[in-house]
Amino acid sequence: MPESKLKLLVIYTLAIVACFIVVFPIAWLVVSSFKTMFQIFQIPPQLIFQPTLDNYQRLFFGGQLMNAFTNSLIVSAITVTVSLVLAVPAAYSLSRLNNAVGRNVGFWIISVRMAPAFAVIVPYFIIMYYLKLIDTIWAVAITYLVFAIPFTTWLLKITFEELPKELEESALIDGATKTAALFRVILPNAVPMIASASILTFVLAWNEFLMAFILTSRDARTVPVLITALSGTHKLDWPIMAAITTVSMIPAFLFITFVQRYLIKGLTMGAVKT
C-alpha cells in the first residue's frame, strides 16, 4: 500500500473511533430509555429487545416530571427575553463606541461573565431567602440574568461588529438618529445573529444546574435539578432516568445544527478569531 493511502486509512480510522467514543454513551442512553427495568438489568446487555414506550408514558403523565420541564422552559424563556431586550441596544452601542468608556464597560461585562457561579449564588441565596422567593422560578430566572445579560451582550457586540458600517451610514446621513438606525437598518440585517445568540442563551439557561439546585427544592425544580435528585435516590429507577435525560438532550440536538458557527464565539467570547 502506498504511503498516502496508509495515512488516509489511519486518519479515517482515528476520526471514526473518536466519533464512536462520543456517540456510543449518548446512543446507549437513548436506546435504554426504551427498555423495561428487567431489560436494563440484563447482563450481558441486550442489543435486540422488545422496545417499550412505558418510560415516556410515565414521564409525560407523571406530574413532577412534566413540572420540571415546564419550569425549565419558562425560566429559559424569561432569561432569553429579558437579556435580549437589554442586550440588543447595549451591544449595538458597544460595537460602535470606540472609546475608553466602551472598553471599560466591555471589560466589566466580560469579568461578570467569567465570575464563578458559586460566588454569585451565596449572596443570591441569602437575598432570596429573606425575600421568601426560594423555590420559585423567579429566583432562578433573576439569578440567570447575572450571566445571561453579559453573555448575550458580548456575543451580539462581536457579531454586530461584522455588519458593514455603510449599512447604517446612509440612514444616519439622511438624518436618522442612532436608535432609529438600529431599528430600521441593523435589526433587519441581524436577524440570524440575534436568533443564534438567543438559542445559545437558551441552551445556557436550560443546561444550568448549580444555581437552580441551590435556589429550588420542589415546586420550581428545573430538569437538571430533577435529574440529580432522582439519580441520588437509593433504588435508582434507571429506565425513567434514561427517558428524562433523553428528552433533556433535545434542545442540544436541535440547536447544534443551527448554531455551530456561533458556538465558538459564544464559548470563547470572541477570544479566538474565526
Place this chain on the structure above:
Amino acid sequence: MREEYKLLLPAVCVLAFLVAAPTFYLFYTSFLRWFLRDPTGPTFAGVENYVKLLQSSDFAISLTVTLIFSAASVTFSLLLGLGLALLFSEDLRGKRIMRTIIVLPIVLPPVVVGFTWKFLLSSEVGVIGAYFMRLIGLGNLSLLGDPTLALVSVIIADIWGKTPLPFLIFLAGLAGIPSIYYESAKIDGAGSWQIFRSITLPNMKKPIVVAAILRTIDAFNSFDVIFVMTKGGPGMATHTLPMLGWKVGFYYFDVGTASAIGVILLLIVMFLSMPLIRSISR
C-alpha cells in the same frame, strides 16, 4: 449625553444592580458568623471564617481534589483537542457531520454528561462498570465506589464533555495559519514532525493559552458532572471546592464560611482569567 450611552445605560444599570450589590454583600458576609436557620442572627467575626477554613482538613482535601481534577482534565482535554483538530484539518469526506458529532457533548447539560457516564460505569447496570469489568475478570471492582477509580471516572467524564471546547478553538487556530508557511516548509524538505514543531505549534500559541485558561476556570468551578456521578464521594475522593461550599452553605447553612469559600473561588478565578479578559475587551 451621546446617544450610544443612552442605548447602553439600561443594560449597565440592571447589571450593576444584579452584580455590584451582591458582590459587596458576599465580601461582607464572609466576615460574619452566621447560620441561616439560627434565630440569633449574624455576628461580626472578622477573619475567623477564613482562618478556620484554611486550617480545616476538609478545605485542604477539597483543594487537593480540585487541583488534581483540574490538572488532569485540562491537560488531557487540550491534548485530545489538539489531536482531533489536527485530524480534522485534513481533507476528510463527511468532515462536517463528524465535526458536529465531536462537538455535541459541549452543548449537552453537564448533569446529563454526568448521568450518561454514571449509567455506563455503574456496577449495577453499566456496559463498562458491570459487563465489561466482569468480562475482564474485575467484576468485584466498583468504578464509582473505589476512591481512586471514582476520581479517574469523573475526570474521564469531564474530559469527554469538555474536549469540544479546545477542539473548536484549535480548529479555528489551525485554519488561521497561512498555507504558504506549510508549502515553503515542504519545499525546504521539512518532515511532518519538524513542520509541527516549527510552524504549527508557534502559531498556535494564542489558541493554546486561551483554551488552557477557559478550561482551567471551568475545571475550578466543577460541580455538576461530579455531583451526579459520585456526590463528591466515596468519602471525599471527588470532593471539589464548589462542593465544599455547597455542603457548608446549603447543607449546614453556615453562610459565613460559604461566603468565604465564594470569595476564595472568586479571587482564584479572577486571577486566572484576568489576562484573557484584558485581551478580549481590548
